[in-house]
Amino acid sequence: MIEIVINPNYCKGCSICIEFCPKKVLRPSNNINAKGYALPEVVDLDTCTQCKLCEIVCPDLAIAVTPKEKRGGRNARK
Amino acid sequence: MLKHPMLKYINEEGPSGKRFPHLLCPGCGAGQVLNYTLHAVDDLINQTGAKKEAFVFISGVGCSSRLTSHYLNFDSAWTLHGRALPIATGVLLANPELKIIVFTGDGDAAAIGGNHFIHAFRRNINVTVICVNNGLYGMTGGQVAPTTPPFTSTPTTPYGNIEDAFDLCKLAEVAGASYISRWTTAHPIQTTKAIKKGITNKGASFIEILSQCPVHEHQTPVEMTKALKEITVSIKKSMDSNKIPVGELHFAPRPTWTERYESVIEKANEMIS
Amino acid sequence: MVETALKEKKCRGEFIKPGRHYLEGSEACVEGALLAGMKVYAGYPITPASEIMEHASRRLPQVGGRFIQMEDEISAVCALIGASWAGAKAMTATSSPGFSLMQEAISFSIMTETPLVIVDVQRPGPGQGYITTSQEDVMQARYGHHGEGPIIALAPSSVQDMFELTIEAFNLSEKWRTPVLIMADETVAHMREQLIVPELDTIEILGRRKPQDLNISPEAYLPYGHDIVPPMANFGEGYNINHVSLAHHADGSVGNYSLEVHRENIERLHQKIEGNVNEIARVESQFLDDCDHVLICYGSVARTGLEAVREVREVHGIKIGFIRLVTLWPFPEEKLRNLISMVKTIFVPEMNLGMIKHPITGALRDKCDQVIPMPEIGVLHHPDKLVNQILEVTTC
Numbered sequence: 119m120i121e122i123v124i125n126p127n128y129c130k131g132c133s134i135c136i137e138f139c140p141k142k143v144l145r146p147s148n149n150i151n152a153k154g155y156a157l158p159e160v161v162d163l164d165t166c167t168q169c170k171l172c173e174i175v176c177p178d179l180a181i182a183v184t185p186k187e188k189r190g191g192r193n194a195r196k
Numbered sequence: 197m198l199k200h201p202m203l204k205y206i207n208e209e210g211p212s213g214k215r216f217p218h219l220l221c222p223g224c225g226a227g228q229v230l231n232y233t234l235h236a237v238d239d240l241i242n243q244t245g246a247k248k249e250a251f252v253f254i255s256g257v258g259c260s261s262r263l264t265s266h267y268l269n270f271d272s273a274w275t276l277h278g279r280a281l282p283i284a285t286g287v288l289l290a291n292p293e294l295k296i297i298v299f300t301g302d303g304d305a306a307a308i309g310g311n312h313f314i315h316a317f318r319r320n321i322n323v324t325v326i327c328v329n330n331g332l333y334g335m336t337g338g339q340v341a342p343t344t345p346p347f348t349s350t351p352t353t354p355y356g357n358i359e360d361a362f363d364l365c366k367l368a369e370v371a372g373a374s375y376i377s378r379w380t381t382a383h384p385i386q387t388t389k390a391i392k393k394g395i396t397n398k399g400a401s402f403i404e405i406l407s408q409c410p411v412h413e414h415q416t417p418v419e420m421t422k423a424l425k426e427i428t429v430s431i432k433k434s435m436d437s438n439k440i441p442v443g444e445l446h447f448a449p450r451p452t453w454t455e456r457y458e459s460v461i462e463k464a465n466e467m468i469s
Numbered sequence: 470m471v472e473t474a475l476k477e478k479k480c481r482g483e484f485i486k487p488g489r490h491y492l493e494g495s496e497a498c499v500e501g502a503l504l505a506g507m508k509v510y511a512g513y514p515i516t517p518a519s520e521i522m523e524h525a526s527r528r529l530p531q532v533g534g535r536f537i538q539m540e541d542e543i544s545a546v547c548a549l550i551g552a553s554w555a556g557a558k559a560m561t562a563t564s565s566p567g568f569s570l571m572q573e574a575i576s577f578s579i580m581t582e583t584p585l586v587i588v589d590v591q592r593p594g595p596g597q598g599y600i601t602t603s604q605e606d607v608m609q610a611r612y613g614h615h616g617e618g619p620i621i622a623l624a625p626s627s628v629q630d631m632f633e634l635t636i637e638a639f640n641l642s643e644k645w646r647t648p649v650l651i652m653a654d655e656t657v658a659h660m661r662e663q664l665i666v667p668e669l670d671t672i673e674i675l676g677r678r679k680p681q682d683l684n685i686s687p688e689a690y691l692p693y694g695h696d697i698v699p700p701m702a703n704f705g706e707g708y709n710i711n712h713v714s715l716a717h718h719a720d721g722s723v724g725n726y727s728l729e730v731h732r733e734n735i736e737r738l739h740q741k742i743e744g745n746v747n748e749i750a751r752v753e754s755q756f757l758d759d760c761d762h763v764l765i766c767y768g769s770v771a772r773t774g775l776e777a778v779r780e781v782r783e784v785h786g787i788k789i790g791f792i793r794l795v796t797l798w799p800f801p802e803e804k805l806r807n808l809i810s811m812v813k814t815i816f817v818p819e820m821n822l823g824m825i826k827h828p829i830t831g832a833l834r835d836k837c838d839q840v841i842p843m844p845e846i847g848v849l850h851h852p853d854k855l856v857n858q859i860l861e862v863t864t865c
Contacts, residue, residue, distance in 0.1 A: 266720070287555045
């Protein structure tokens, strides 16, 4: 079960994750956090390939994607 | 809640309160560089058995230098403007086994830090210099820097910049850095790989990362990310002189300063029976 | 660590042997530093301090240390800071113009509570001034770095002092987690005289207190907390220490700024040294019983000062006492007040136009009729000149 979690305390609404996603999984939303930043939202979870590009480009470490499982059911990242 | 994997290296909270998120602006390139660096260090710890205690992060002063703030769960130091490199030199004289990563900006490294920049590379001290180059002085309001392109208007060049800009990678090469790479924040995978190679290189590694400053350039982070891709070209693909070359620009390993000091120790003790 | 080379028996050099030696002040300083455990020296050439650096460059690799000549004085003291953070005792020597360049880094060392030792072999200023002797930096020693923040400064008067006070400087820097200045001058750095080195096991060598010594775990460690002198973890020990010079909390955080935390930070730094002045500062005195006048001096001037005092007492029968400030800063106000009852005149000879005379006057004005400065520029006072001035004042 894939999760894409955006931390509302850390996200600053810069949209870089949206720009980098190769599958256009994310889009801007009207969901404004306590600091006034508009968080991204998931368009369609099924199109996510868990490439984790959004994770790596985030300036605030504010987005997390379930890691891919290795063959045999163990997580790709320890 | 599922957390970003690099948060394991961040002290999100301390006895005096919350430490994260950092205070850098939305879409700041320096924030991305922190992410790429932590990924590189994480890979090295997992894949090569590098010890977490051996890593030391040292920064100068400026936006990119805020990356060593109290939230980083490593040995670190937030030091003087332009002086991270001589401080790193001293650390290595005391303990050459430490893996030092220096976060610096273009002004910190090439203006006030310029003298130390060339000497650290001349000595080939074993340090990885990650230079977040946004072409201006971000923290203080966007003033002109030695890397600002000519004709640019900034708070201290309101009529246009009449100076030319340094090519930091060429400067580093002439000074003697043994590994030099240039990428941009719009090249996350390549930048992370370059940082890993820089840390692995025994000697002075210089990694210039062209970076957006959306606030002072008055553009959105996404606009600037796209622009960084457009104005650069990988040297493996083309030598288009209208674009800034990115990639591995120089790799010529040679003995580090502390390795060469071993010969001093030998000579100093030769005459003592 | 640097111990590796020694363990591999590459380093066969020894410390200076106990007994009588005849050597230059510069050399005595380095030999004292090596005994104190100095393992890193980073320097830059400047007259009249270069001999200290040259001697260090020869000796350090013989005893398991590392030496580097940096590109300027700023990077020299910065290298000391880095070396100290990685656990090494580190020293540099400079002269007055270089001392000016070092002030930002000194300010930074005070705020980050970094042990290190800086020798200032003073020469006249301002500007290039000249390359002879002076005491013109004594105010700069205390107030040259920007901002608040106390410092410890010692004033050697002899080759013996260059040896002993250097060891004391290292001990003070490690014990109080502070930079320590040795305010030498060209006279004492270049003079050659006897040095007596005691049995090495009688020399006390102190090291910084570390969190491991107090069973504080990395998780519980507060880099600027636990005590008025915070225990100091070195790089590479897994304590995730963050050195920072913005006003900070005890946990090293610079977020959640408040005036209270800021003031607490500065107050603790101040109290750490100034509040312990009676333990830190040393003063030597002679002939104070029943004296009508007193001469207070420091550094090389103590040599001619003492000679002048002896002559005035023995030849002219005037009861003048002698006080030598071994420590200039923190200024030993209470110790001085306890030494002197009422006197007529306090004489303050200095190789400047009058600097330490100010805190002396502040401390002792109510204990005397007058404070007479005895300035000299560019040269050590001749004892005859001091004698004549003292007689002029005391016999009129």
